[in-house]
Amino acid sequence: MAELESGGWFDLVGVEMIRWTHLLTPQSARGLWGTFPNVRELDPDRREAFLHGVAEVVAGQPGGVAEDHYVTALYTARRRTDPEA
Incomplete structure (x- = not known):
């Protein structure tokens, strides 16, 4: 997030960690x-x-299936509208 914010191009930078299997x-x-x-x-x-x-x-796992766990990082940012940025 710091890297996205440091260029001055974006406001309201956020991150969401999505866990799924x-x-x-x-x-x-x-x-x-x-x-x-x-x-x-x-x-x-x-x-x-x-x-x-x-x-x-x-x-050999219960039910013959294995769970493969993932975490996906989703970064969102709003483009800065300030023309001097």
Whole structure:
């Protein structure tokens, strides 16, 4: 917020932290983790073994789903209308 306020371009800078949860099935966990660059760079056999392990961990959770928690920062600001700013 300080960085947004320091340029003098904005008034009423605010931030809201939005907490949300994404439920992962074994298949969706494989799909998500398979997009991560460090996983994609693995050779095919190691990548498959890793993703299989991820799916097994999720399948072993109660109900066969895992909660993936996120926090999204939402910054809002009103453009300053003062022409000398």
